[in-house]
Amino acid sequence: MLWGSVVLFTLVVGLFAATLFHPRFGRGLSQSGWIVWGGLVLPLPVLTALTFYAFSQGEFLLSGGSAKTEDVLEVRAVGSMWQWQFSYPSLPGSRTATGLLHIPAGRTIEIIAESEDVIHSFWVPRLGGKIDAVPGHANRLRIRADQPGRYGGVCSEYCGTGHAGMRFEVQAHTADDFEKAIIGEVTR
Structure with a gap:
């Protein structure tokens, strides 16, 4: 583009x-x-x-790219004034994180964006498009990090006085490090 x-x-x-x-x-x-x-x-x-x-x-x-449906990892992203909570519904024993999303590099991630209060917008500029998080509705967006690394994310919908600070980080890991990260062994 x-x-x-x-x-x-x-x-x-x-x-x-x-x-x-x-x-x-x-x-x-x-x-x-x-x-x-x-x-x-x-x-x-x-x-x-x-x-x-x-x-x-x-x-x-x-369509998940070349990934099969079972290769897509679902992540629940819930926006509330003025933070994001991330959880992994399909991974038992995983922890919920605030402001830090761990993903495996090279795998398609389906973000299920929801909101608890007002309209927020989930956006990671280097990983793809953005999607609104609307109260009472779950919107879906697929992202993919080809390389391990850190990627900045923001809420791109004005949601009140704390909007400017509603940032989060996406940390893409190798497959082994990802499993450690979601059970709490790897930190920022």
Whole structure:
């Protein structure tokens, strides 16, 4: 997406620079021609490619990618003023964590986002899209960390005076370290 937008930006700035530094450059085209060719025809292939890429990535996350259904790990994320609680319903003996989500790297994670009070929004920018957590409703989002590491997460829906501090961290582990982390042996 970034590279597609860079291409589009470069095309538009290039045309602008050409007309600015070579005043006769654009005189062969009428004003309506500039609008049609420069504003519609030129960006259309790039925007079309970006749209199909975005749809394919969305379908990849919704279907779990190449992962089978049994390989998807469910994590319950409950937002309340002004923190996130994470639990692992399918893993007996796991602990509930506040503000720190442990996930295994290389595995698809299905976040079940819920709220106890107002609308919050679960968002980990480096791992995928975002989803609203609405009181009385469970929304689902799939994320995946390809490499072990730490990823910042935020609530991206204004939820009151403590909204700015409603941050959390996602820590992606190797498979062995993940099992230790969810039973409390690995800390921040």
